[in-house]
Amino acid sequence: MDLKRYFKETSFTSFDRSVSLITLHQRPDRFRMLEDKQKIPQIARGGGFSFVPASFSKNILVKEMLSFNRILEFNESSKIVVVEAGITLGKILEWSFKKHLFLPVQPGWPGITVGGCIAANVHGKNPHKDGTFVDHVEWIELFHPTFGMKIISRSNETKIFEATCGGLGLTGIITKVALRLKDLPSNSLIIVPKKAETFDDALRIMKDNADQDILYSWHIGSTLLNFGKGIVRVGSFSNKNNFDELNVPKIKNLSSDNKLLPFSLWNNFSSTIINTINRKIELIKGNIEKNLFSGLFPFIDKANVFYTLYGSKGFNECQTLISENQSGEFLRDLTKLIHSEKPPLTLLFMKLFKGERKYLRFSGNGLSITLNLKNSSITLRFLEKLDDLVISYNAIPYIIKDSRLSKRVVEQCYPEYYDFKEILKQIDPYRIYKSEVSKRLDL
């Protein structure tokens, strides 16, 4: 098979629209295309929803894995399902709902692939209760031209397994994954919005409800009016099935290639108005019952509009994980920084985290704070100062969210940055797997 025939040049844009470039693209749809032993610099790509350019780079072959999206094995008693890495979370849920099972860790979009979830070690709506994606992975089949297919797990090739979970796709191509599913308590969730006047309020409410099924807060980010006011969403499974059938709706996928306005409609003024109104409406509505799919993906109806309003210059997002005992102090310093720099901060989200830190994995015990901002020179200046704050607190930034993170910040924040590089050198001496992110971070 002449594999080069199936290459083409494609323009890729990171979801935050910070990087756009043309490179070689391949869509393997059968095993002999996947197991290409040539040592061509390459990177696997799933749904392409990563905010940062983690699945493409100049002169790097992009291997789009979406054809490898099959459910291969299922063990009823252990509830372990083996899937191909290109399967989307939506497809797994569609199947698992029929068996009254589900995967508790669901990031923001059902089109994200399992391979992408592992490479970014994503989290769901309450990482304090459910951990991160790695906590639900039993084993992974990894392909690398130097060793072919290899099964890696916590007990077999431990180092490679740990480096692959949250390893940005740099250890090889994830081909198969065994996931442990959980029983579905019911098909509906009761979401209770709790009023938070300050970040401290939200933190207190979250600590009081740490073991709920859904737990996160959102806050107004603009310093114009109502800064810091927000809502903590506390959700739990209903005692009974209140919806007839649980379906995964057909959803128009998010795209970073939409035709966009040359300017952002999000700014300190518009975000204050819109978020204040939204907050009031949500509090007036009070408790709501949602089907599980809507509960797991609450942003699904609004995401396209939300990101489109940022216009062609895009947005910046940064997510920081700070240890529990420093979270209050960090929030106060962050508030000071926001008030002094006045960045165009649209929204701020908080989640409690529980998990083990390893290599470049975004996990640990503490509080995660996510800032979503319009891309501008003020934002970039603010984020540089935030980097120093993050370093001074020994916090970690989420590599997969922030397109401008530098090697300086990552090597200072992640104590195992050099250990990760060393593992890459051992398993991939030719450094075949590369992306814009790995180049920027010198991985």
Added chain:
Amino acid sequence: MTYVIVGASAGLGRALAEKFASQNNDLIIISSDLRDLDALKNDLQNRFEVKIHPIQMSFREYPMDFHNLDKVIHEVGPILGMMLPIGLSDPSDNPSNNENKTIELFNINLICVCIFINRYLELLKKNKSTIIGFGSIAAIRGRTRNSTYAAAKRGLESYFESLRHFMSNDPVTVQFYMLGYLNTNLTFGEKTIGFKPVDVNILATKIYNNRFQDFGKTIYPIYWKPIKILLQFLPWSLFKKIKF
């Protein structure tokens, strides 16, 4: 009731397998790599209440090995239909092809397809069934590029006309789809002269819904119909300048 799909591991064949399985039809899926077929079999059996029988078989060479397929076909009972979305094109295919390439392209696109269908005609006649073949717009009018592929596909079209005629008094529907650009790896990276390749899942649904309709031949997507007429009547002085 079982359908046979040749070339089921990828592209239109895989889309047909998913569509027919989703409608609770058992399948015999055929392709040259058993690993792809096994993955598809497991997926379809996990998602739908169906039995899937994978058979590894190559259409590149003659004689073909029917041993495993014969065995399975006789085990599964009545065959409701055969679909053969199989084909191979080669960007360097032109009238100066060497012997091996020419034979391979004729085998996979025409000869082995005819041999395959001929073998099971008597079996198909026993029940209401359907045979669905697939051609290409490349066969509208011969040009330098894809010369062998186009000749084979034009031959296949003629074979299906004969097959329909031959089976006209039997409960067998014979259909032939002349296909434009589909969104598969065959068109990935190829020049499609401004035509957006169409989604194979949409086509698979159309094929499923119309599987017993006696329309003979059709062209898909439909906008190729006027283009076909235009190309057929284009004066030679202009046609010879076409480079695509």
